Amino acid sequence: MGEKLLMKGNEAIAEAAIRAGCKLFFGYPITPQTELAEYMAKQMPKRGGLSLQAESEIAAINMVLGTASTGARVITSSSSPGISLKSEGISYIIGSDLPCVIVNVQRGGPGLGGIQPAQSDYNQATKALGHGDGHAIVLAPNSVQEIATLVGEAFDLADIYRMPCMILADGALGQMMEPVDFEAKPAREIPEKDWACNGHGGKRVHNIVNSLYIEPEKLEEIVLERFERYKKLEENEVKYEEYLTEDADIVLVAYGITARIAKTAVRNARKKGIKAGLFRPITLYPYPKKELNELANSAKCFLSVEMNMGQMVNDIKIAIDCKKPVYHYGRTGGMIPSPEDILAKIEELTGGNA
């Protein structure tokens, strides 16, 4: 254990990235993510790195595409509307099999929406961050402390699976301040980046990083290979946390900041004699399907709690093969559910005593 210090979520993401050996940040300011960019601008030059405010989110993601091609660790960050702008570049990065970390500190949408916290980019993050067949790993920390470990893990996963990894946070997590300890994360073995365009020095054939394929047969082959990698990811890298689920009749499913609020609701439900539990996916892609499916054998129903209109509900239904009913409770547009609101929904669903 190192020394604990108080940090904003946005600052902790930036600090954890620098500690993970990331020397390059390309971004563009947007509330509620801006402290991340500001932290990078202040710290990177002092620590042998580069922080660049691009002319737009589109420029920033294409700078990421370029630097990731050299094998360097690189990060970009934005909030919801800015992520939509990055979408084309992210697809190119996926299609080029490049590792990088992309941060979305979500705010209310659609459109320009608002600046208050939201989780309404769940579908975008987990289903279609860019066009084409492909995925990005999606990690959803629920505290400033978890940010400190998951950001390093994001870089490792991106390098190991050669794909972008998104940290899906929200405005509340980005702005709130909590004690954090940057203790060393267990080191993972990172494969040598023999694909990187970092100068062949006349000693090897030059590498090409590209997402354009002239022959459809070749493109199909590349996509199939990529999906074999996704399969390994789904088998080996699922992360989740369970709280009082063992004997739970009603299992709340929530991620990020909402999982903290849901946990309080679960605790209060237990005090009233209601057997409630919480299942918290930490990886949103790959989704913890198997573990949820097992819970569906004992639980009577599931309640998805999110700051959106129910975007995760279908993932839960698929995970549990529709064995049990799945309900939703959410606030949207920048509104945050309270533990009392969630408890009321639990009581409504269980009739007060499950």
Added chain:
Amino acid sequence: MISLKDLATEKVTVISGPYGSGKTNVAVNLAMDIAKSGQVCRIADLDIVNPYFRSADNAKMLESLGVQTMIPTFANTNVDIPALPPNYQLLFTGEGRSVADVGGDGDGAAVLGMSHDQYVEAGYKMYFVYNRYRYITSEPEGALEVLEAIKRASGLEFHGIINNSNLGEETNEKIILDAIPYAERLSEIAKLPLLLTTSPDWVELENTVTITDITKKLF
């Protein structure tokens, strides 16, 4: 033993310091303390940087204690622009005492520089809130850099240091005691008196000023 309200010796008390030092917590507690002593008091949310977690969060509670609140019209909405409260002038002309909660670095303190002459004419005291456990500004030397930046941007002088060293909900006796030598060191290099050390209401510690944690709770 000094109490928070003893700091409000002039018309305007400016609470400033690095982000996350706990300025809003100190400012709100100070305003509550003044109001409880029977004086007319108002608090102005002059944070032009932070989009949320600000003194505007406590408006209802403050009003119920008789503290007038001066809050930018669009605080906690989706209007993402630096704005000041419409009744801003009351800060200098209102009856009794005024507390200004200022966003904390050179950029945040620009709001002070804008009204420099009015602070001087109305009479002010400005205090620097220090938190030993805040990243980057945890060392006295780092905190001093921010202190100097606020002085430059505001053109105002500091009159003392409030040691508000805390680790949020994990604050305990040891956390508070361990930080005191660092606050003393800041006092020495900044050439400003260390006026008081705070402790949250769940810690009982002699020679500290108890303050209530008023940060908005999400869970």
